[in-house]
Amino acid sequence: MSEFQAPRGIPDYYPPRSADFTRVRDTLADAASLAGYGHIELPVFEDTALFARGVGESTDVVSKEMYTFADRGERSVTLRPEGTAGVMRAVLQHGLDRGQLPVKLCYSGPFFRYEKPQEGRYRQLQQVGVEAIGVDDPALDAEVIAIADEGYRRLGLTGYRLELSSLGTAADRPAYRALLTEYLSGLALDEATRTRAEVNPLRILDDKRPEIRELTADAPLLVDHLSAASAEHFAAVRGHLDRLGVGYELNPRLVRGLDYYTKTTFEFVHDGLGAQSGIGGGGRYDGLMRQLGGKQDLSGIGFGIGVDRTVLALRAEGVAQDEPPRCRVFGVPMGAAAKAELVVLAAQLRAHGIAVDLAYGDRGIKGAMKAADRSGADFALVVGERELEQRCAELKNLRTGNQEQVPLPSVVEEIRLLVGEAGQQA
Structure with a gap:
């Protein structure tokens, strides 16, 4: 065993496992790109106050899970726990x-939360996220949700469901909060839960512990106390989703774990993952811009999808991606002069967008051809002393076994034609 190992709770992705990872990340980002979302690259760490103010002091993310430290300038910085505040x-x-x-933006990369590691819950989690900022339109809410749904569909995922709710606006909250606080005051809550309820009583509805679920089974629900405008907004979102063919289940207890959410709130759930069943989610966050110092209070809607958990969901359904071939052409040089020739040919083929690998290490023809087979290449290009004398190369189709001699000056064009034909047949 190696002297050094990855930190606890942080997975490595390497071939062939990395094939699923890159497919999930790229497919989800492509679905957003088709709807006009441009890429944004965010800092991996930011001023701690950004997350404390934007995410919410009462959340588990801020109070328990952030990786916070002082840099050499004695500034408090935090490894990003989520993407919306940074965007x-x-x-x-x-x-x-x-x-x-x-403003339509899409991002991807690692996020960091100090949690007890388990399958599907990592201290370095990978996400793809989108944010649409500046317009409060139920059709935009539906578009964001549909982008996530389309991404899952493109991946071949089927065993998930969308849970949907509304948290209303800041104006809807005071009367409901008073009602919920009064209800909770009559329950036999433990001290820690009671303290959480005093800071943000809505979070108690999101508590996953069975005993708390049972205690709060009859709690008043925010969706039953929405203003007329909030109820109309939520009905419009559902109407758009219906027309788009995006199925959903209403979950009036859905709160999510961040304080900035308002109005539309949603979560994608996959029951094949056990306790860590959430594979993505998000919502609208009216008021966040003002909290972070904006002069105007523009509305926003977005999601964060867990790449790690989506990979696990694909594997649970048996639709994981096989490792893609490393290359289309594998060069087999027999001798130093042949290697020098093939290095140049490989560079020329790569310049035309054709993936090429070589047998390095001066191995024999038998070992080199085994390496060609393992690479998944379609063609092997063999050059030895005889071929150099004749200024040709042996080009072998590794799928059919057919072999032909090709003049060295014609190798690049011949392979370009063959690779194009193979792609059309596939």
Whole structure:
């Protein structure tokens, strides 16, 4: 065993396992790109106050899970635990909110939360996220949800469901909060839960412990106390989803774990993952821009999809991706002069977008051809002393076994034609 290992709770992705990872990440991002979402690359760490203010002091993310430390300038910085606050900070910093609205952005990468590691719950989690900022339109809410749904469908995932709710607006909350607080005051809650209820009583409805679920079974629900405008907004979102053919289940207890959510809130769930069943989710966050210092209070809607958990969901359904071939052409040089020739040919083929690998290490023809088979290549290009004398190469189709001699000056064009034909047949 190696002297060094990855930190606890942080997975490595390597071939062939990395094939699933890259397919999930790229497919989800492509679904967003088709709807006009441009890529944004966010810092891996930010000012701690950004997350404390944006995510919410009462959340588990801020109170228990953030990786926070002082840098060499004694500034408190935090490894990003989520993406929305960072995106909103970037929008404000660079004045994107003063341009065409909505601002549509997509991001991907690692996020960090100090949690007890288990399958599907990692301390470094990978996400793809989108944010649409600047327009409060139920059709935009539906578009964001449909993008996530389309991404899952493109991956071949079928055993998931969409849970949907509304958390209303800040104006809807005071009367409901008072009602819920009064209800909770009559329950036999433990001290820690009681403290959480005093800070944010809505979070108690999101508690997954069976005993708390049972205690709060008759709790008043926010969806039953929405203002007329919030109820109309939620009905419009559902109507758009119905027309788009995106199925959903209403879950009035859905709160999510971050304080900035308002109105539309949603989560994608896959029961094949056991306790860690959430594979993605999000919602609208009216008011977050003002919390982070924006001069105007633009609305936003977005999601974060767990790449790690989506990979696990694909494997649970048996639709995981096989490792793709490393290359289309595998060069087999017999001798130093032949290797020098093939190195140049490989570079020329790569310049035309054809993936090429070589047998390095001066191995014999038998070992080199085994390496060609293992690479998944369609063609082997063999050059030895005899071929150099004749200024040709042996080109072998590894799928059919057919073999032909090709003049060295014609190798690149011949392989380009053959690779194109093989792609059309596939």
